[in-house]
Amino acid sequence: MMVSKNLIICVLSIIYVSFIFRFLLCFLKLKQGLLQKAAAIAGVWIVGCTVVFPEDPFNVFGMLVLFAMVLLICFEGSVVRRLSVVLLLYPIIVSVNFVTLDATGIVFFRLTPQTPFWDAALNAFSMLLRDLIWMGIYFAFRKKAAHSIKMMTDRMWLLMDIVCAAAFAGSITLISTISHKDAWLTYPSCLACVVTSLGCIWLAAYIGETIRRDMEMENMKVRQAYYEELEKNQLAVRKLRHDMNNHLGVIGSFLEEKEYDKALAYFKELNITAAARNRKFCENSLVNAVINAKYNLALEKNIDCFVNIELDNLLAMDDVSLCTIFANLLDNAIEAAQKVPDREARRISLKARYTGESLCIEVENSRTGELAESKAGLLTTKPDKENHGYGLRSVRDVVESYGGHMDITPAADAFRVTIWIGSLV
Template sequence: MSLPQIIAQLLNNLLIIIPAYYFYQTILCFAPVKEQRVIKLLVYFMTYGVMITVIYPQDPFNVLGVLLLFTLTMLLGFKGTYQRRLGAVFLLLPLVISSNFVFEELGLRIFLETGQTLTIDTALHLFFNFLRIPLWYTVYRRYQKRITNAKKVMNPAMWNMINLVSLGPLVGIVFVVIFAPSDGAWVIFPAMLAIALTSIGIQYLTGYLSEAIKKDLENKNYKLQEDYYQELEKNQQEVRKLKHDLNNHLSVVGSYLEGDQVAEAKDYFTGLSKVYASQTRAFSKNSLVNNVLNSKYQLAQQNEIDCFFNIDLSDWVGIDDVSLCTIFANTLDNAIEAAAKIPEVDRRKLSVKARYYKGYFSYEIVNSTEEQLVTKAGKILTSKPDKKNHGFGLANVREIVDNYDGTMKIKQSDDEFLLLIVIADV
């Protein structure tokens, strides 16, 4: 092989590696790759293999091989829900197959019509491989924001709907390739373009749907803010009332002490302390989270539960406020309900720890309990009689954790329930 041929081959490989990189980055918008280095390396080689596979007319082996290779890569090499991993296959593979097919067929058509020389063949490969770079860079930029946002807010049921719609273009392009005429395959280019545009349109639909969900979450966010300020105003009124009545309170306590009624004075102070204890505490700088924690803390106090709250969320947490509040509210409701059912007050315990440190949000809640978990098909069932309208709390929490590619573990002993959540910064 001559030096120009070696240079051309190296340049050709480079022109494939760059779009393969953007293709890989686009996949990461759907799901993160597994942490093991061997798997990461294997995933990139398989991604590269998908990009360099040439698709010919009436070529079931290559088109089905690419489908199988990409599906296995997503299922075995990436984390996250199956719905999102399959979504990457259904949305991206029509673009891969159509671009691989069209660029190869165009190059071959020009090659046959201009003369069979090695120089022309090499030039055509370099040119069409170069075109892959702006193509996949554009795809990556378009998918980066929409799909990244979608995976945070869309639940598995919504992804199932997107996947079902995306299945049409994928099946369509596979059949178009298999039954394309071997002579004059250019006639199916319009069908290829239509399928590719349909796949891109579904991506826009996914982005639109995620934006609609995000706006709905923002509306809930505003409602939580309104509730917070109403609660804050209520507490401020209580504080003003206490200050106004302070002289009266001191007079009452003084009269008890003057009459040597120490027990009555203590009881009166105990009553005052409960009123002060109901005021808003600064658990978190996030007003929404602080409101939820205060509300649940007061509920626990009303049920005579011994509480320990250790919240360190001073830094930014890469979880939207509504999702974060959903995690706190649902888990605390379950914990308080379980602890409150224990007859002996001194056994009612609740511990909550939340921290954001070095890019990781960790949350641990431990409560005393006398109930045993009831599970079915790996899901925890509610113990309430009205199972139709209850039992969604932990399911909602797990859904949020899955959307953020986190981990959630549950452990229960005879008298204690523990839930641990870890979510990496996104």
Template sequence: MYDIIYNLTTLILYAVTSYYFYKVISNFSSVKDNKYAKFTSILGAYLIPNVIIYTSDIVNVFYTMIGFILIMVVFYKSSYIKNISAVMIFYPIVVSINLMANDFCAKVYIYLGETLWMDYFAQTLEMCIISFSWFLIYHFSKDKLSNIGRYIDIKTWIMIDIICLAPFISIITTIINTPLGKEYQAYPIAIACIITSLSMIFLIEYIVKNVKNRLENQNLKLEYSYYRELEENQKNVRKLHHDMNNHLSVIYSFLEYDNLEGAKDYFNELSDKFNVSNRVFCKNSIVNAVINSKYNLAIQNQIDCFFNIDIDEILPLEDIDLCSIFSNTLDNAIEASLKLSDISQRKISLKARCNKGYFSYSISNNYNGVIKFKSGKYNSTKLDANMHGFGIENIDDIVKKYSGTLNITYTECEFNLLAIIKI
């Protein structure tokens, strides 16, 4: 009877630890969309945080580390560098907590009496400590690790990995070189590794906030520039209205003397002088500023644009997310269009609207037929591809944030992206 209760308790505590460990890693990176990846990631979440760690134990330490790395690299979606960062941050926490919990509970077992009941109690206490630790880590990190994929680039992940390398190596060498019976000697390093890893989560949150603020400032600058230009256009229109009689008199004089060329030239001069470059695509001022910026850039590069935008109602999307969708897709479309030597083929069609409780966003553009697709991701065709190609990945992260769907299709000459989010 007691064996059944103990085994049931063990199973429950293992499941709790696995659940919170899995949630922590899922906040960091997403599992690939296939049953094998999901099964393996769940299995890894069961085995990795529950592993028993002793000092002078090479086998469990290295098997856990190698297994963790393989699962993150093979079965998770994000870039290899980012997934390795998850190992660098959380592996020292795993082995440090498990080492100290095992040693502490072993001492409790010896102190209270080496009986079967004390053995059950000590093992249950160890699992409780580990479960509660991951419960706390999850609630500590869940908000800090949200949307990190959209705001941290490869260079920053490499920097984070380099910083984590010292505690990562320190805890491994400490566990291997500390003799049995002197586990207390490893405590300072283990505690330092846990603090360092948790501090890295604070650092990641700080970086994300800075990048997000920078993007918001860029959008606000675009909005400010848009309103300045709009105000200037309105001044020009008022000037035109004020001098209209004079301008009409000049044009009439040209026509009266059958000087059609002079009338045309004067009219064209007026058109250029009072040309309004800004358009009102939607009532969201920040989004409108972003679209205007990209639209003007496209027109300057002789790209034929068709924009049909109807998103006047309030959306449950953050402005920075909405702007990211427009700016990333339009940047990609403009970049692809500029690679076409035949100017007549440079075309971008964008449609965005709210209808029947859904926000739909569709953009299509012609391209040169070259697409790099690797490991389930679209890669940049730029020479420095390692520093680019995150636009679609960012859009995918945004759409998933709002539980939407993203569909990408392409032919030999046309690329299409469709995002749908329930509002």
């Protein structure tokens, strides 16, 4: 009989820890390697089964340190993001464990015979409550958690950390100082701690979705502008074909007069006008549209462009994020290059490659003049600084949301932005 009771508790514990682990994977990606996976499962198991008693802060803080170490060692992502997940989930674990254990303890000592049967039964009931709570949390918030982690930057997570840490500190202080007989008075504080963490997850998802909608609107504008430009180019080509006899007549007259330089110059101008402007840079239609629009804009401003892109089968990054990176980087490059007085020196180079695991992007452009800088980074050179200067910041936010790095290298006559995002699988 005792073996069957222990087996039931063990099964309930496995279910309980599995839901914590699955919810954790909604935020962070587990590192590759058998050792890391085993350590992660063992660490989450130990932390998930934390026993919290009143007037005993050492166990709580010890498990907090262990949980942080497990996430830092066994999971991927920035340090800020991994510690943020600790502050989001650990207060829920502690609060749920404390309330369920203390409540069933009250029932055991005050309402039931203090026998091994009732002890095992109430332990099983306590574990069942934890299963149901974490099951509800997982199914209610898993999508929000997955969406929030994609768009939230480290700076945004820091704001969430402050809120979660404040609620958790208050709850832990109350649990650590209150006596056993008055432990039930901490239940509202524990509930508030859980609600705060879940509220932060919901808020993060809301912020991420808002950012995503704004980015989608910007990309829709880019796509609309591209199709309008494509229609204009097709009209120009049709007009050019209609006037082809006249153009051939002009070239022929130059040749008859042996003015070969003029004939060649006229032919080159005609060739540029007639060239198809809808180039295929990559397989992604939306990204291709963005780069086409920026490429044509650069040519109109007499900027020499070099594009080398290999982005086939890039499924780990959504189109909105990709277009945000390319559109903002190319806008900044065009704006800087067109200010170079010597048209022969105007140039933009765009290189991008996806290797199957990591994404590398490099945009370099010629420039002139001084760069304005502050502690927060480079400042826009536009007069309306209040409504401009967010391009590189938006790119950096997207890159950081995928755990990548962005380096800016300004030189005397050039400006280079390099982006590296690893583990895109």
